[in-house]
Amino acid sequence: MVFDATAGFPESRRRSLVDRITRHAEPYLYTAPALILIVTIMLAPLVLGLSYAFRDVHLLNPFSGGYVGLDHFRTLYDDDNFYRALRNTLWWTGASVLLQFVFGLILALLLDRPFAGRAIAQALVFLPWAVPTFLTGLNWAWLFNPVIGPLPHWLYALGLMNEPANILSNPQLAMWGPIIANVWWGIPFFAITLLAALQAIPRDLYEAAAIDGAGAFRRFTSITLPFLAPTIAITVLLRTVWISNFADLIIVMTSGGPADRTQIVASYIFTQAFRALDFGYASAIALVLLVLLLAYSMLIVMLRQVLMDRA
Amino acid sequence: MNNYSTFGTALHRLAILCYVLFALFPLFWLLKVSVTPNDLLYSEGVRMWPSRMSFEHFRFVLAHSAFPVFFRNSMIVAGATAVIVTLLASLSGYALSRFTFRGKYWLVALMLLTQMFPLVMLVAPIFKMLSPLGLTNSLTGLVVVYTAFNIPFATFLMQSFFDGIPKELEEAAKIDGATQFMAFRQIVLPLTLPGIAATLGFVFTAAWSELLFALMLISGNSAATFPVGLLTFVSKFSVDFGQMMAAGVLALIPACLFFLFIQRYLVQGLTAGAVKG
Structure with missing residues (x-):
């Protein structure tokens, strides 16, 4: 009956029904391939990984896979390497973000001023950003190597070192290696983002302030900084999360050594999975890291709320 | 005033130069070592450019x-x-x-x-x-x-x-x-x-x-x-x-x-x- 009724519709009505169905299905057809890939290759492994945290999953042991409850977390609770990795993560992230931000901001301010050759200078200083991270790591590891690199010899000549030695093999200094490489690689990102925000500030504001007698420093603190503040906040927060998970440079330059002094949580997870092939324990650490990152994000959201309420 | 701005401009260019050098130096060094022949690699130490260039490393990497x-x-x-x-x-x-x-x-x-x-x-x-x-x-x-x-x-x-x-x-x-x-x-x-x-x-x-x-x-x-x-x-x-x-x-x-x-x-x-x- 229903079909009869439909068949009885005038041609134009029926076409509009087909049209309506296609129009409703259309956005789903466009997004389906992307959605399917994200669900199968990212969401499914994420859930599977969470289940590994409570199971004994060892790649080389075919009989593994059984449920072990909270055993991994008990091990983790007493794992000194984990606490060291946690402290190293804070140090690595804090130093990298701070240095990248400060030098990136200075660079953005320098490039915001027109000068002859600005386009070329900009292209050159942004170049490190295009260098693949594994190559960045290797390149800096070579620069720090006294056999082939100049840095130890320069530090020695400046009297900062007793002999031209590799700081990457010095437990006290090793973390500076990946941090410096990270700063070199990451300055352009901050500079690009901040430069874009700088160029969006209306120029007449500066002119008006100059006419009113505001000096360069005053113009910077009362115009530039307030305009940049939202961009700075967002970039720093997102970068903090990203860098705390960024293990490539450490794995390439020191693989966590010497004596685990450069091991961060992310590289510890990778080492457990890749070298120890202990997928269960790696997933348990990953779960803890995820909870910590969630807590950090919540803290940021709450902080923002408090600041907005006060404003 | 004019003196001050000339000084500022010089400082600005100098700072830009520092950034450019910092950005390019590691890549320059990579290139430098890649064209340094093996016998000069250790003897010439931290020289900025080898006294003799060679593409032997590239040839080896591409062929062997x-x-x-x-x-x-x-x-x-x-x-x-x-x-x-x-x-x-x-x-x-x-x-x-x-x-x-x-x-x-x-x-x-x-x-x-x-x-x-x-x-x-x-x-x-x-x-x-x-x-x-x-x-x-x-x-x-x-x-x-x-x-x-x-x-x-x-x-x-x-x-x-x-x-x-x-x-x-x-x-x-x-x-x-x-x-x-x-x-x-x-x-x-x-x-x-x-x-x-x-x-x-x-x-x-x-x-x-x-x-x-x-x-x-x-x-x-x-x-x-x-x-x-x-x-x-x-x-x-x-x-x-x-x-x-x-x-x-x-x-x-x-x-x-x-x-x-x-x-x-x-x-x-x-x-x-x-x-x-």
């Missing part, structure tokens, strides 16, 4: 090592990933830009979520999932994984490019009898070509540089990508600095080409986005 294979593998993986991601992301980005539909909010939330959690979490489970399918130690497996990882960001990127194109163009085409898809393919896509090129470039570079998943999923030389090959080479023959750096210079080529092509759009594009937002 597995690096051409790594280079080819990386080209295949990065190229395929870039093309597939751009294709799928332009579809999904278009849907996000032009349609309002049920579940759109959740789709965006899901894509944002994938940008927030540490991907290193997925190393073990993805290995476990791909290994029974025969997708470990295979270039196809890498393409699948990289495609999924890059789609969310590429979708947002494409969406922002589509947002910049006026809707009226498609509406006019639809009045003339075109379907939405025809309007998308024949009118919107050609106008988005710069955006498509940018997305291709970004995804290519990301796939070219990826290390951790390639290390985990690939064992053996035949399917190794450039990062995996170079790292294996470094840990095995850690004394052949000239050859390693020659290989490093080769790894730099595609990234730098892309960068030269993209860099002038960088600040410009971001500025446009900032003004609009």
